[in-house]
Amino acid sequence: METIEPKKSKPSVRRRADAIKSFRCKNLIAVVEDPHDIKNIGTVIRNVNALGVEKIYIVDPRKSLPDDWQAMRERKSLSGTSVSAVKWTFVRRFDNTEACFDHLEKKGFVSIVTSPHVKGKTNVYLHEGDYTKPTKLAVWFGSETRGISPLAVERSAMCVAIPMFGMIESLNLGTSSGIVLYEVAKQRREYQSKYRRRKQKGERAEPLPTVMPREGETTLVGKASD
Numbered sequence: 252m253e254t255i256e257p258k259k260s261k262p263s264v265r266r267r268a269d270a271i272k273s274f275r276c277k278n279l280i281a282v283v284e285d286p287h288d289i290k291n292i293g294t295v296i297r298n299v300n301a302l303g304v305e306k307i308y309i310v311d312p313r314k315s316l317p318d319d320w321q322a323m324r325e326r327k328s329l330s331g332t333s334v335s336a337v338k339w340t341f342v343r344r345f346d347n348t349e350a351c352f353d354h355l356e357k358k359g360f361v362s363i364v365t366s367p368h369v370k371g372k373t374n375v376y377l378h379e380g381d382y383t384k385p386t387k388l389a390v391w392f393g394s395e396t397r398g399i400s401p402l403a404v405e406r407s408a409m410c411v412a413i414p415m416f417g418m419i420e421s422l423n424l425g426t427s428s429g430i431v432l433y434e435v436a437k438q439r440r441e442y443q444s445k446y447r448r449r450k451q452k453g454e455r456a457e458p459l460p461t462v463m464p465r466e467g468e469t470t471l472v473g474k475a476s477d
Contacts, residue, residue: 255468275303276309276388276464277448281432284310284348284403285394292316292355293332294425295392300336302429308389310351311344318344352406361385364399365431366410367394373389373409380411384444388440390435392428437461 278381281299286292292309299428309316316323322344323329329337355362364383368374382388391407393399404410412424413430434450444459446460 261380270463272372273459274440274461275305275445276436277358279436279438279439280303280306280308280355280389280396281428282308282351282355282362282389282391283424283428284351284391284400285312285397286442287395288424288425289315289328290332291395292425293329293334293337293438295428296329296340297336298332298425298429298432299339300333302432302437303440304432306341306343307353308351309342310346310348310473312347312374314475316342316344345464348402352403355389358387360387360389362389362403362407363391363409363411364403364407365412365427366399366404367412369404369410370409372404374410375409376412376414377431380409380434384389386437386448390431392424392431417436 258320273304281295281304283292284296286295286309296307298304317326323342324338326337333340345354363380373381383410390402390411391399393403411431413427415422440461444461446454
């Protein structure tokens with residue numbers, strides 16, 4: 252059964268926005284390459300927002316999405332499928348895979364792709380990977396029909412696979428992005444809880460909390476601020 256987010260008043264929205272700010276994974280971007288179904292795009296945006304990933308890039312060669320983020324926020328198909336997460340999540344589209352990689356590499360991002368074993372590449376199962384080493388990390392997901400492209404594999408540093416144990420060895424885009432981003436974000440949130448990467452680099456004197464307190468609860472360790 253799908254959870255429906257209750258409407259919040261403006262003050263409660265602001266409180267929530269302030270509270271979650273420091274739990275977001277800085278310099279972590281999810282990239283969806285050539286998605287075909289608008290519902291899947293909305294689901295990934297929802298996953299990105301819920302799991303504290305900073306941004307989402309969409310490689311959209313068919314130009315099914317507007318270039319302007321504000322226009323995306325106002326599109327009902329995206330707002331509905333993402334349960335309004337598109338209003339709170341920065342989304343940027345690119346015409347093709349090459350342009351997206353060029354932009355990411357110029358900004359110093361390391362890319363990894365979700366893909367089965369590829370000969371000649373570093374291949375890991377999801378739970379075996381260390382996703383804290385790159386300061387800036389982009390996690391790529393392929394289309395629903397053909398998966399990740401050979402170009403994306405070639406320009407990535409590593410291929411990450413979700414272990415599967417059933418007769419069906421595939422997951423849809425929404426499910427796979429949720430599983431992968433949960434593990435990646437969890438690792439990076441734990442890392443940024445203990446270490447600073449900017450300004451005063453090194454270990455924090457007091458770790459930051461890694462889980463949002465529930466309503467009425469207070470955290471036992473530190474404050475969620477940098």
